Amino acid sequence: MVKTKFVTQSDMKIGLIGDEDTVTGMLLAGIGHVDGQGKKNFLVVDSKVHIKDIEEHFHELTARKDISMILITQDCAELIRRAVDEFSHSAQMIPTVLEIPSKDTPYDPRKDGVMQRVAFFMPSAMASLGVEI
């Protein structure tokens, strides 16, 4: 039995992968963190960034023990859909991966793995999300 006992951990950061505006806004709010070695918990994804880099950064963030959740805009999630889905299906609970809408692309619940599970249990969820957003 995979009995994972979660230990109380404080001072956990929020990871972030997104386009420039999202990252700016979040950093304004104050989630940005650069540690002693220059490792950042956020990544600005623009047209110049390779998909491999995004994937690598994603894996780095998921491996870190002090990150409780990773925010990723839906277009970035689309770029590394395979890696994101693989992580969502693994048994690892921390960090959680949250897909957020970006300025350009409205939120599409059909692509979000979590929402697919939710819709499995509650079929009206897609309707309420699809219609309103």
Added chain:
Amino acid sequence: MSQAGGQKPAANRMTLQTFKARLGGASKGFKLLKKKRDALKAKFQVIFRPAFKILSPTCSRRLHLPALLKEIVDTKLKVGEGLKDGAFSLAKAHYASSGDDIASTVIERAKRPSITTKLYPDNVAGVSIPLFKMSYDASKDSSAQTLGVACGGAVINAARETYRKAVVSLVKLASLQTAFHTLDEEIKMTSRRVNALEYVLIPRIEDIIHYITQEMDEQAREEFFRVKKVGRGCASSSSPSLKTEVVEKKKVKLQKEKDEMAAAGKRTEAAIDAPSMLATKKDEDLIF
């Protein structure tokens, strides 16, 4: 545990008891697991309590999950709204800062996070799920304070506030999502175990018990049959042999006696015919 294939346990009362005990344990466990799985499934659907409270760790940690799924959907919507507002206010800030690229400044200035999350384990129907609580430390906010000093400071602050509110609902959403995910995994595992017990383990043990009782019955029947046979034999077939034995013995005895008598008779005759000692005859030596 008996392996698959031909290795069957010895068919005696002790193994029967062992396997009966195992069956009892397995069915009890099966019932309990079934209950657990149904309870977990219910947590998903049913509306429990109207308020969604994450109490501080000093008080009892009871997480009330009102219609977890519904809550997720609602919070997702809220998050979407919050981010939209945030983006809007950020655009305003861009506009207000008239040309200065605050984005790169913000990104460069990020050092210590003023928003951190705490991870609390909570217990729902025996499942330990993680909860996130956001803590905002204004003192660490210094990096971005000096941003809008030149122009547009108010707007920038407004943008910051909007985004902070969005992060609050984001953290809440993360909590719900992990709770959902953990419960999902747990339900899957428990279902798997329930099915394994129901369709594999318990039938196997029942088979073994059946086999053992069969074997024991056969053995008992064999024993009974053998005893019957032996008993009958004692009454008819095996007694002649005894009799002849006895008769034989008697015969031998009789023969011996006869011989002895014969020998004795001879000796008495010899005694009568014995010559007198006065007659001179050489006596035979007595050789023992």
